Amino acid sequence: MEVLVLVPTVLRADCGGAARLTVTPAPGADGRVVLRGVLDAVADRHPRFDRRVRDEQGRLRRYVNVFVGDDECRAVGGLDAPVPPGAEVRVLPSVAGG
Amino acid sequence: MAYLLVIGTRKGLFTATSDDRRTWEVGPPHRLDPQDFASYGAVYAVGVDPHTRRLLAGAESSHFGPSVFHSDDLGATWNEPEQAPIAFPEDVDSSFTRAWQFAFGPEPGTVYAGVEPTALFRSADGGESFELVRALWDHPHRADWWPGAGGAAIHTVLPGTVRAGHTDPAAMTVAMSTGGVYQTLDGGASWNPANRGISAGFLPDEAPEYGQCVHKVAVAADGRFYAQNHHGVYRSADPASGWTSIADGLPTDFGFAMVAHPHRPDTVYSFPVVSQEVHLPPDNRLQVHRTDDAGATWRPDHAGLPDGRYYGIVLRDGACTDGADVPGFYFGTRSGDVYATTDDSGEWTRVAAHLPDVLCVRAVEV
Numbered sequence: 001m002e003v004l005v006l007v008p009t010v011l012r013a014d015c016g017g018a019a020r021l022t023v024t025p026a027p028g029a030d031g032r033v034v035l036r037g038v039l040d041a042v043a044d045r046h047p048r049f050d051r052r053v054r055d056e057q058g059r060l061r062r063y064v065n066v067f068v069g070d071d072e073c074r075a076v077g078g079l080d081a082p083v084p085p086g087a088e089v090r091v092l093p094s095v096a097g098g
Numbered sequence: 099m100a101y102l103l104v105i106g107t108r109k110g111l112f113t114a115t116s117d118d119r120r121t122w123e124v125g126p127p128h129r130l131d132p133q134d135f136a137s138y139g140a141v142y143a144v145g146v147d148p149h150t151r152r153l154l155a156g157a158e159s160s161h162f163g164p165s166v167f168h169s170d171d172l173g174a175t176w177n178e179p180e181q182a183p184i185a186f187p188e189d190v191d192s193s194f195t196r197a198w199q200f201a202f203g204p205e206p207g208t209v210y211a212g213v214e215p216t217a218l219f220r221s222a223d224g225g226e227s228f229e230l231v232r233a234l235w236d237h238p239h240r241a242d243w244w245p246g247a248g249g250a251a252i253h254t255v256l257p258g259t260v261r262a263g264h265t266d267p268a269a270m271t272v273a274m275s276t277g278g279v280y281q282t283l284d285g286g287a288s289w290n291p292a293n294r295g296i297s298a299g300f301l302p303d304e305a306p307e308y309g310q311c312v313h314k315v316a317v318a319a320d321g322r323f324y325a326q327n328h329h330g331v332y333r334s335a336d337p338a339s340g341w342t343s344i345a346d347g348l349p350t351d352f353g354f355a356m357v358a359h360p361h362r363p364d365t366v367y368s369f370p371v372v373s374q375e376v377h378l379p380p381d382n383r384l385q386v387h388r389t390d391d392a393g394a395t396w397r398p399d400h401a402g403l404p405d406g407r408y409y410g411i412v413l414r415d416g417a418c419t420d421g422a423d424v425p426g427f428y429f430g431t432r433s434g435d436v437y438a439t440t441d442d443s444g445e446w447t448r449v450a451a452h453l454p455d456v457l458c459v460r461a462v463e464v
Binding site: 010011012013014047048051052053055056057059061063064093094096 | 131132133135159160161162163165178180181182185186188191192193194
């Protein structure tokens with residue numbers, strides 16, 4: 001199953017300038033694809049992008065939001081959020097920082 | 099001879115250059131990354147490799163985390179490795195938060211990074227990749243290394259020395275807040291606390307073996323150590339044997355930064371702060387004090403500094419020397435001013451003004 005990942009402008013230089021990445025994440029033991037698998041698939045190709053989004057222990061950075069469809073992932077299981085066929089994953093910096 | 103002053107601030111990295119150390123040209127923030135989220139982030143640690151003149155900058159983005167950037171052309175261009183330069187191993191349930199200190203070993207390419215959370219990393223490739231110094235991470239005292247207000251970090255790394263008159267590539271002294279001073283004689287395989295005589299007024303036992311909140315340690319020309327503590331100023335020729343208070347004569351015993359003269363072993367600069375509760379200069383005036391007798395006496399060294407009210411203090415890495423034959427001394431404040439004295443006159447001149455809060459400075463001949 002292919003998943004489309006939408007990259008915010010500020011992180012495109014960390015994935016070769018791409019605004020959209022298509023990845024084929026490995027499904028889990030139950031056959032489902034979850035957000036962690038999607039990000040792992042991106043990390044294989046773009047490790048610098050990955051560390052903007054997750055720390056070295058694989059935890060989402062506090063001020064980065066990742067949406068699966070319309071849902072911010074923390075509300076639907078975090079990195080275990082299911083990614084159904086056809087869903088888009090969108091990474092966005094949160095309202096924070098400065 | 100030209101001089102480079104590297105200034106890490108709360109909002110980016112700046113440099114100033116000078117041919118004579120009297121007139122300085124201060125540039126705009128360096129573009130560390132093409133997207134600029136690190137370019138305008140906090141830079142708590144900078145380093146200049148004495149072997150290669152490579153610049154290192156520990157920068158962080160509030161959104162996208164910390165990283166280490168390097169420049170091989172004195173800041174004209176910057177690079178960031180594809181793989182994270184500093185990262186904790188998978189079996190360590192901690193994540194790299196901030197680089198607080200870079201220090202360079204005697205072998206070219208060897209760089210040490212003191213980081214938050216409290217850890218020491220070592221690089222053998224000039225700072226492009228680092229490995230955790232495991233024995234210090236696994237130290238049985240770790241559970242008692244509490245975070246101070248600035249976080250739990252190793253902020254002082256002094257390779258090659260543990261006492262005056264003794265240099266050894268396998269020796270090293272580090273300091274952490276809290277935790278205090280630790281030393282190794284075997285290349286980092288084992289570490290021992292070296293805090294006897296340093297107070298810890300915030301603990302039930304005010305003279306513990308470890309747990310002190312040492313803010314900065316400087317090494318003098320003769321190898322003696324000078325420490326600015328969380329209340330307390332100390333000197334030691336052999337920290338493993340103990341420290342002696344040299345706070346008498348200073349307006350306060352609290353502060354963060356401490357800089358030793360690179361050639362005169364009895365000369366040290368102190369930058370007093372009111373107290374642990376009030377992080378302001380004493381009397382609301384920019385304060386520098388100097389001893390020329392190893393702390394037996396202190397005198398204010400204010401020539402050229404503002405006469406009026408001033409509220410910016412000097413943070414723990416906000417002061418340095420360029421180490422030149424006639425050494426320059428530099429400090430930056432949380433009010434964004436940078437001052438230098440460079441001709442042995444004791445007169446400070448303002449190098450830069452209105453920068454963001456200055457977190458760290460380093461100066462070198464280039």
